[in-house]
Amino acid sequence: MASKSKKRPGxxxxxxxxxxxxxxxxxxxxxxxxxxxxxxxxxxSMMLPSFVSIFANQAQGTEDSSADAxxxxxxxxxxxxxSSADAxxxxxxSSDASLDGVPENLRSTAGKYAPTVSSLEAxxxxxxxxxAALLNLAQDYMSWGYTSLKSSTTDEETSYSTxxxxxxxxxxxxxxxLNDSSAAKVDxxxxxxxxxxxxxxxxxxxxxxxxxAGYGPAWANLGMLYEYAGDTDKASxxxxxxxxxxxxxxxxxxTFANQRLIQIKASSTxxxxxxxxxxxxxxxxxxxxxxxxxxSKSGIGF
Numbered sequence: 001m002a003s004k005s006k007k008r009p010g011x012x013x014x015x016x017x018x019x020x021x022x023x024x025x026x027x028x029x030x031x032x033x034x035x036x037x038x039x040x041x042x043x044x045s046m047m048l049p050s051f052v053s054i055f056a057n058q059a060q061g062t063e064d065s066s067a068d069a070x071x072x073x074x075x076x077x078x079x080x081x082x083s084s085a086d087a088x089x090x091x092x093x094s095s096d097a098s099l100d101g102v103p104e105n106l107r108s109t110a111g112k113y114a115p116t117v118s119s120l121e122a123x124x125x126x127x128x129x130x131x132a133a134l135l136n137l138a139q140d141y142m143s144w145g146y147t148s149l150k151s152s153t154t155d156e157e158t159s160y161s162t163x164x165x166x167x168x169x170x171x172x173x174x175x176x177x178l179n180d181s182s183a184a185k186v187d188x189x190x191x192x193x194x195x196x197x198x199x200x201x202x203x204x205x206x207x208x209x210x211x212x213a214g215y216g217p218a219w220a221n222l223g224m225l226y227e228y229a230g231d232t233d234k235a236s237x238x239x240x241x242x243x244x245x246x247x248x249x250x251x252x253x254x255t256f257a258n259q260r261l262i263q264i265k266a267s268s269t270x271x272x273x274x275x276x277x278x279x280x281x282x283x284x285x286x287x288x289x290x291x292x293x294x295x296s297k298s299g300i301g302f
Contacts, residue, residue, distance in 0.1 A: 103157045106148045113144040134175040135184065141168035142191050149194060165195040182208055182215040190221065201225060209241070216246030216253030223260060232264050239264075 102110045117140055124133045145164030152158045172188040175181070185208045193201035205222040212218065223238030242257035249255055 101160075103154070103160055105153065106151060106157055106160060109144065109148050109151065113140055113147075116140055117144070129178055131175060131179055134171055134178070138168050138171035138175055138184070138187070141165070141171060142187060145191070146194055162195045165191045169195075182212045182218055186215075186218050186221055193225065198225065198228065202229070209238075213241070214245050216242045216257075217251045219245055220251075220253040220257050220260075223257060227260065227264070232268070236261060236264055 099107050099110055099114070117137065120133050120137050120140070124130055124137065127133065141164050145161050145168060148161035148164060149158065152161050168191045169188055172184055172191070176184055176188070185204065189201040189204040189208070192198075192204065202222070202225045205218055205225060208215065208218040209222055219238050219242035223235045223242060226232070226235035226238055239257035239261050242253040243261075246253035246257075
């Protein structure tokens with residue numbers, strides 16, 4: 001008999017939904033904590049390097065032996081210094097403006113992602129079909145939303161974090177409209193899941209596995225959602241298909257799925273009054289996740 005204990009998956013990285021946009025999450029704090037615990041390793045794997053633009057201002061001057069020229073150069077230096085100070089002040093104001101509406105507790109995280117996102121969105125405004133920018137934005141918003149969700153302690157913070165995940169879904173939709181990708185669909189589904197729409201995420205992953213049965217991470221993630229829902233029979237079937245679809249462990253799906261299969265069996269044995277010899281060495285889903293390394297598997301160079 002399948003175990004009915006709910007476990008929160010986290011790790012492997014969704015099919016484009018036919019049922020509309022993700023609604024803001026209304027998760028209770030205890031439910032949100034479960035979501036977070038089951039995805040710690042996956043979140044770390046999604047984080048992309050920030051794009052930092054460095055501008056160097058070079059001062060130009062000419063040498064002159066006359067006192068008037070020296071005075072002029074001195075005045076010019078003062079003017080440059082004043083302009084530089086004004087520019088720095090303007091940059092500070094701009095940085096503060098980018099944090100408008102961000103809950104105080106989440107401002108530190110926003111400061112790490114906002115510059116990158118702003119730069120990519122500016123690039124996208126002049127090139128709306130730039131696949132690399134669309135995918136980077138989707139991933140950055142997913143990572144930003146998930147990271148913020150981990151730190152959220154109030155309804156306001158949770159709602160803000162969910163909004164970031166919804167933006168990620170929007171960019172995944174735009175990317176998928178131009179380039180079909182099972183990896184991007186899986187990540188899209190996980191955005192729905194973290195935002196509190198587990199049913200929608202499950203339906204989307206079922207669609208991905210139906211369309212691309214050979215993509216191991218989709219099966220591994222679907223298995224986690226089944227396990228989270230308490231259906232260990234379906235979870236075990238999905239995990240076995242993940243093993244079969246990823247025989248060389250290219251995505252890590254085989255290893256992850258085998259670990260979950262051992263854990264499910266051990267839990268079932270333990271609930272029957274026996275001790276599973278393998279259970280001690282196998283991490284639970286709260287400690288082990290799977291990353292499909294989307295940035296290197298999508299076929300797009302950055």
